[in-house]
Amino acid sequence: GENVEQHPSTLSVQEGDSAVIKCTYSDSASNYFPWYKQELGKGPQLIIDIRSNVGEKKDQRIAVTLNKTAKHFSLHITETQPEDSAVYFCAALDDKIIFGKGTRLHILP
Amino acid sequence: EPEVTQTPSHQVTQMGQEVILRCVPISNHLYFYWYRQILGQKVEFLVSFYNNEISEKSEIFDDQFSVERPDGSNFTLKIRSTKLEDSAMYFCASSQQGADNQPQHFGDGTRLSIL
Numbered sequence: 001g002e003n004v005e006q007h008p009s010t011l012s013v014q015e016g017d018s019a020v021i022k023c024t025y026s027d028s029a030s031n032y033f034p035w036y037k038q039e040l041g042k043g044p045q046l047i048i049d050i051r052s053n054v055g056e057k058k059d060q061r062i063a064v065t066l067n068k069t070a071k072h073f074s075l076h077i078t079e080t081q082p083e084d085s086a087v088y089f090c091a092a093l094d095d096k097i098i099f100g101k102g103t104r105l106h107i108l109p
Numbered sequence: 110e111p112e113v114t115q116t117p118s119h120q121v122t123q124m125g126q127e128v129i130l131r132c133v134p135i136s137n138h139l140y141f142y143w144y145r146q147i148l149g150q151k152v153e154f155l156v157s158f159y160n161n162e163i164s165e166k167s168e169i170f171d172d173q174f175s176v177e178r179p180d181g182s183n184f185t186l187k188i189r190s191t192k193l194e195d196s197a198m199y200f201c202a203s204s205q206q207g208a209d210n211q212p213q214h215f216g217d218g219t220r221l222s223i224l
Contacts, residue, residue, distance in 0.1 A: 043215035
């Protein structure tokens, strides 16, 4: 079955700088890669997703890249703000969603 | 924006008792899911449900668990003979179409505490 690895587990970034979270997946049949943001006491909220026929997608300060050959995908957040502090999960989907272990992002003032 | 709603937000139950977690998916969604998140760990898939039957389940979803859509709006997860290790956050999610290529929208979860 699918296995998703996510790094780093914790990331501290100065406000205004960029943050990058990286994931790898194992099943080449996976074709959909959502990213979720989870704030304290809340459920995961979809922030951006990418499908396997696309290499990059951008939505304002958030971008995702996908390298199907290497089975890598990454989340990039630019001009980070305090409200970006949260836990971020990558996921890969074949017949069901498999989540990574999460990255706790701290935005430092 | 439409939301997935879950009740209760926190459920405390004695070990061995049965518990029912409730979810109201987004109204035009047809696919429903339950996930579990043990404290500090990743979100784990439990089960998917479509057309009044289970379409996929994980190894976690054993005979202790069952799901039901008792009416046109609710989607429930029943856990029988609860164990201490069932303590976790349980998230419901829904999507318009099947899991592949369709975003799933999550509720805010039910915190289940087994004493």
